[in-house]
Amino acid sequence: MKDFKILRLLDKLMPLIEKTGVDYWSMRKILQVKLLMDGRRVPTVFSNNKKSNDTDDNKFLKSLGVYILMGLVLIPFVIMKSNYMYQMSIVFSIVMFFITTSLISDFSAVLLDVGYKNIIGTKPVGSRTIGMAKVIHLTIYLFNITISLIGPALLVSLFTQGAIFFLVFLVTIVLLELFIIALTALLYFLILRFFDGEKLKDIINYIQIILTMVISIGYQLVGRVFSIADLKINFIPKWWHYFIAPIWFSAPFQMIKNSEISDIYITFTILAIVIPITAFAFYIKFINHFEDSLQKLNNNHSNTNKVNRSSVDFFAKLLCRDSEERLFYRFASNMMRNVRQFKLKIYPLLGLSIILPFVFIFQILGNSTIHDISSGKMYFLIYFCGMMLPTLIWMIRYSEKYKGAWIYKSLPIRNVAPIFKGTIKAFLTKLFLPIFILESIIFTIIFGTRILPELLIVLLNILIFTMICFMTMKKSLPFSEAFESAQQDNSLFNLLITLVLALLAAIHFGLANLNYGVYILLVLGSIVNLFLWKAAFNISSEKLIRN
Amino acid sequence: MGNDVTVEIKNLCMKYGTKEVLKDINLEVYKGEIIGYIGTNGAGKSTTIKIILGIVEGFTGEIKILGQDISKDKIEYKRKIGYVPEVAELFDSLTAREYLTFIAELYGMSYEKANIKAEKLMHLFGIKKFYDSRINTYSKGMKQKVLIISSLLHDPDILFLDEPLSGLDANSVMIVKEILFLLSKQGKTIFYSSHIMDVVEKISNRIVLLNNGHVVADGSFEQLKETSKGGSLEQIFNQITGFNEFEAIAEEFVSIVKEV
Secondary structure (H helix, E strand, O other): OOHHHHHHHHHHHHHHHHHHOOHHHHHHHHHHHHHHOOOOOOOOOOOOOOOOOOOOOOHHOOOOOOHHHHHHHHHHHHHEEEEEHHHHHHHHHHHHHHHHHHHHHHHHHHOOOOHHHHHHHHOOOOOOOHHHHHHHHHHHHHHHHHHHHHHHHHHHHHHHHHHHHHHHHHHHHHHHHHHHHHHHHHHHHHHHOOOOHHHHHHHHHHHHHHHHHHHHHHHHHHHEEEEEOOEEEEOOOOHHHOOOOOHHHHHHHHHHHHHHHHHHHHHHHHHHHHHHHHHHHHHHHHHHHHHHHHHHHHOOOOOOOOOOOHHHHHHHHHHHHHHHHHHHHHHHHHHHHHHHHHHHHHHHHHHHHHHHHHHHHHHHHOOOOHHHHOOHHHHHHHHEEEEEHHHHHOOOOEEOOOOOOOHHHOOOOOHHHHHHHHHHHHHHHHHHHHHHHHHHHHHHHHHHHHHHHHHHHHHHHHHHHHHHHHHHHOOOOOOOOOOOOOOOOOOHHHHHHHHHHHHHHHHHHHOOOOHHHHHHHHHHHHHHHHHHHHHOOOOOOOHHHOO | OOOOEEEEEEEEEEEEOOEEEEEEEEEEOOOEEEEEEEEOOOOHHHHHHHOOOOOOOOOEEEEEOOOOOOOOOHHHHHHEEEEEEOOOOOOOOHHHHHEEEEHHHHHHOHHHHHHHHHHHHHOOOOHHOOOOOHHHHHHHHHHHHHHHHHHOOOOOOOOEEOOOOOOHHHHHHHHHHHHHHHHHHOOEEEOOOOOOOOHHHHHHHHEEEEOOEEEEEEHHHHHHHHHHHOHHHHHHHHHHHHHOOOOHHHHHHHHHHHHO
């Protein structure tokens, strides 16, 4: 079997890992198999290709390019030589933001995976070993992302700031990483301890939303720590700074580069070292309990899920004219509720959609009054809601029970259009609309009823955007593909397609200032929608199946 | 307790939430026994096996495997156990070579030994040429053969088989039945759980019938035949589980199918 370089690297840590009570060789075996499987594509129900051994390549590694691109943002902050508290706090909060959101959305499924247990748990391998394999598996991926993200900045810092800076940077990043993993895992652990059954699954999703929101707010809070007066950036420590992690990690740089050594910086540095290590050690200590409580996720015995049938039926009738479409609307609504991995991925994104518009408003609120804002144009920020749509539309193809997709093939379905149309409508009404309506209400309170026609235009534009996303994506029938633990291959696409939304918002912004502009937009938007919602579903089922 | 007891279950109870699945199960199993472990859907067969294998926790009572209490040391006793799960769950993006050696290594075998052994067994099952193909390209029967091999590679003393013949063709079924017979003669204990009564009737030398979480019958086929009036295990099963209306249900079923 293929041996991975990373595992040989891990072998150096063997004595340390064995000290935690882990059976190292079993753990290494599990990791090896997991990494091997990540590199292999799970064939879909429809792929007729029976080639048994296509080359092993990990798509995840290819998707890291996006992170390198995003990491370029960090470079100016490691070139600057003014206030290191300021510049490094910005660097660490950006890194923390990306790593945490990626951990909770993309890797929650790995962390909460119970599939390990049925195959490996019946073998003489302890929960501790299984848990450790899982964390290391996860850490390998997170390190890959982090290294891509900070790689460019790290390299630049070696030349602009010197070797010591470079080394401290590297060490602090590792500590930050451990801190994030331990914190997230411990949070999940807490929830697993106190909740059970169906409630547990809901709570996990809510926590994801809340966590994403908190990290987004925290992210922009860092900028506020500093008062920028006369182009000089001052850092005046306050008690609540002790709770903002990026600040801890910045302190050593201030001491090294600006030789400002004070009690406060020393305290921050100690926090930066002690807290991540303690948190991680704590997590490792309880890792077997964590694994054991994961089992609760499999308890489906106590739930008789109360489903509001009538509301699903009501929307199905309201939104779908065709009976086949209505059927798939209901089918998708039912499926969605039970696809755990899908929820794990999509809910953090929902959190982001809720909070982003407000984060920007708060930011402006610092420099102007609420009155200035309410008469302004800030309500265009509601377009941020639409940012979740590319991922949402992309995700409809996935399901844990993708093997059930044989029904599409065996049923007498002539046209696949109602399948997609019904499913997309179900996803929009279940996940996008509630958030959009909530934000519309809050925005109307802030900006007044004058924005109501504009909100309608926003909705029309977002619906256009949805169809553009759908049309440009490679299509695959709903719920017909397997999740891959490290599937990331659409992030670049998401980034690019979001520009289309920005473009639509810009057109809206430009035309809204003209006389009758609003009415022109409303009519135009409706026509384009009518056209797109027809054209987009013109898919030949032959082509779909051959993919 | 004699030396021949391999599995000992005392006062085993299990609840899922408020639902009691197992109510005071007591069982003593000996070397060389093939236990036909049967019961209606949801009677608690798979739950018992999953508890013994440590996949399901939260039970009360005592379980000893080869004298070791499984709630004291949760790992070591598993070295002596082989398991074929009801649902063919395996890492199917691996090849059979990768999967089988992986599992055997977790049981503590060396790669080389496991590899040679697995390849030979694959050959005997007639699927050697697929040894390096990914399992997700296999047919159901081939997957089942891989599962059976993976449960036996480390030469366990106790086997837990949950519908082990599912998907196998008639010829393979004959091979596996004979394998089980030979293994039991060597002194291995086999837990055989299935819904196919004629097979259970033929291969087991002791039958344990579970109903609503209780053991309602325990003995050889001959003994069961004496205590109840049925001639076949299927009839005995119907009788003990109190089921005698299959004709009426079938008739109604067909009449509903007709309505479109």
